Amino acid sequence: MSIRAVAGLPGCSRLFARGPLGWKFSTRLRWSSSSARQWSTPLAKNIAEAISATGPISIAAYMRQCLTSSDGGYYTSHTDGKDQFGQKGDFITSPEISQIFGELLGIWLLAEWIAQGKFSSGVEIMEVGPGRGTLMDDMLRTISNFKPLASSIEAVYLVEASPALRDAQKQLLCGDASFKKIDIGFKSTSKYSRLPIVWCEDIRFVPNDATKTPFIFAHEFFDALPIHAFQSVPPNPNEASQILDSPTGSIPLSKPTSQSKQPQWRELVVSPTPPPLKITTSTSSTTATAKSTPDFQLSLSKASNPNSLLLPTLSQRYKALLPTPGSVIEISPESHSYAADFARRIGGSSPTPTAKSSPSTEQPAPESTTKSTPSGAALILDYGPAHTIPTSTLRGIRSHRPVSPFTDPGLVDISADVDFMALAEAALAASPGIEVHGPVEQGFWLESMGIRERGEMLCQALDKTGGDGVEEAKKRVRGAIERLVERGGGSMGRIYKALAIVPERGGKRPVGFGGGMD
Known part of the structure; x- marks a missing residue:
């Protein structure tokens, strides 16, 4: 729904960048979490509360809430007259x-x-x-x-x-x-x-x-x-040792199978990022809070789930990548x-x-x-991509700029490669x-359909109108065509x-x- 593939972001951004903190410390640092988490939007709070009750959710569930939720979704809750499209919106189509x-x-x-x-x-x-x-x-x-x-x-x-x-x-x-x-x-x-x-x-x-x-x-x-996004993980040699100690004895959590010796798909899931941290010193009351931290982050599911057991089996294209640990696919x-x-x-x-x-x-x-x-x-x-499977293409855009898809849920357009x-x-x-x-x-496709010929027809019609702005109008027509058909980079x-x-x-x-x- 936008020109969003030009500058995408990775699916998961780092919480903190390495670099100087900007303060001089003569004593130990003490890190403490904020007393009350401040979410960027009401929808972010709703999603976080749902995750706290049910556990991490799929990217699909997250996207669906962010884009179409009746409680603040990007496309379904704009009642303030804001237009997502055009120069004054978030993207141009x-x-x-x-x-x-x-x-x-x-x-x-x-x-x-x-x-x-x-x-x-x-x-x-x-x-x-x-x-x-x-x-x-x-x-x-x-x-x-x-x-x-x-x-x-x-x-x-x-x-x-x-x-x-x-x-x-x-x-x-x-x-x-x-x-x-x-x-x-x-x-x-x-x-x-x-x-x-x-x-x-x-x-x-x-x-x-x-x-x-x-x-x-x-x-x-x-x-x-x-x-949904999945990553191939190597066999887990310790699967047989995963047991639960109980008053009646040890209970295996999983039964070793032949699949234990094969790579398996794990789903990439969405969960809240840790709360922003405060930095305080014993010699100063100066406090610094991490800023621009996305509300959510991606992590790899620790075990198979119904999605990872089913969806990557639907095509030979997906199956071919399973033996290569670290392979990521989007479905x-x-x-x-x-x-x-x-x-x-x-x-x-x-x-x-x-x-x-x-x-x-x-x-x-x-x-x-x-x-x-x-x-x-x-x-x-x-x-x-024309022939390959999309991988790590989840992205966000706001005001014509790429942003993390995990910040400001409901206010950011989210998309992924087809x-x-x-x-x-x-x-x-x-x-x-x-x-x-x-x-x-x-x-x-546009060249084959005659976009340049139609453009020249419009320019000829402009010539017939006369006036001082004709050449500028013709320049805009031709410039728009070049923007649509340009095939470099x-x-x-x-x-x-x-x-x-x-x-x-x-x-x-x-x-x-x-x-x-x-």
């Missing part, structure tokens, strides 16, 4: 950089609609995590210029958990049109082509009709979904669930005897849906009727990737992924 970005997504939808036979009805557009609605606004404006496509669209669905963002989206997309509550969320009418727009808090509320053709978009959405079951949902909506799914539950998605197994002809498409744009290969695996496993293309670098055109899920069609590439317009 691609649609805010240039209107061309959203326009090209609208053109990509048009190209897929043409490639699949120009449906005359039954088309649905869905966006998950729509931000302020800027991307969808640019898409719908572009689509309105292609009347046959616009007339085929039955509804636009926006999956949004934040009431504040939902209100901003409604104002931008619908203006003064009526806004009413319905059984699955809220509904209004777009200012473009009078299309009905429906808001749902969860994708599971969005109807999944096998007769419809869904076009699904996820821009900077997956990076904010919760992750986002919720991301897998969304990718699988996209695939089933596009390609349908076949009933399987084992589909009683879906542990990898932390949700009940979905009902099987049969689709006579796969149709629709999904386009995912986010940041992360595992595009895991999304592809989840989609392919969910439906036999789809294929996946990419990921490709955003710079390549940590630039957006390189670190951001595009991934497409489309109906199975023998490997024929969609536009933007090596294919051309039909």
Whole structure:
């Protein structure tokens, strides 16, 4: 949900830096903890109290609370009018950089609609995590210029958990049109082509009709979904000696198994940092308190837990790293669930005897849906490595600056790199009727979609307006394009990737992924 991969922070920061203390001491130091812990936010206090009752929590649980808690979550509790997006917020997204970005997504939808036979009805557009609605606004404006496509669209669905963002989206997309509550969320009418727009808090509320053709978009959405992190640890030779002494004798805490001689995954968990320490001397009343200490820190779980026993077994990519002690992997079951949902909506799914539950998605197994002809498409744009598993990528950002993700919970945006290969695996496993293309670098995708040509069209239109500010406006248009496509170092055109899920069609590439317009 931001340009957050440019300058990330390690997942766990040091509590104290080595260096001079800044005082002269002639006698011994005495360290004592503060009498009452001061938390940076009310949400931090709530999380700490929960941990004190249940023990350390997963990174996924921590992220979920920080971003979507109703008691101070970053995206769900902004009632003071603060905008997370833009120059005055915490980060800037691609649609805010240039209107061309959203326009090209609208053109990509048009190209897929043409490639699949120009449906005359039954088309649905869905966006998950729509931000302020800027991307969808640019898409719908572009689509309105292609009347046959616009007339085929039955509804636009926006999956949004934040009431504040939902209100901003409604104002931008619908203006003064009526806004009413319905059984699955809220509904209004777009200012473009009078299309009905429906808001749902969860994708599971969005109807999944096998007769419809869904076009699904996820821009900077997956990076904010919760992750679990695991580290491979070497065998524990002392496992057999872990016993509990009791009045009735010694009780083994664990039974030695063949697994005791193999590396094992341990989960990285979140717990409060020790309270800031006071430094006092016997000759002076000067007191120094450690500052800028994050509320929480990461530590390695001392034993296996259900997450570490299950999640790293879901892919051969994870299993291959287990024999290397110290290997760290990040897994986002919720991301897998969304990718699988996209695939089933596009390609349908076949009933399987084992589909009683879906542990990898932390949700009940979905009902099987049969689709006579796969149709629709999904386009995912986010940041992360093209082929490798993300490792230690958890980061925070505030006011356009990287900060620890463990400080000021609820006031800091938290994200992690997207595992595009895991999304592809989840989609392919969910439906036999789809294929996946990419990921490709955003710079390549935008160039293939004609971003420079569209930019020159805008510049030519500016020339016709005349005036003293034309050259400066043209410079901004071209500068925004360069920012989006630049592929050197940590630039957006390189670190951001595009991934497409489309109906199975023998490997024929969609536009933007090596294919051309039909």
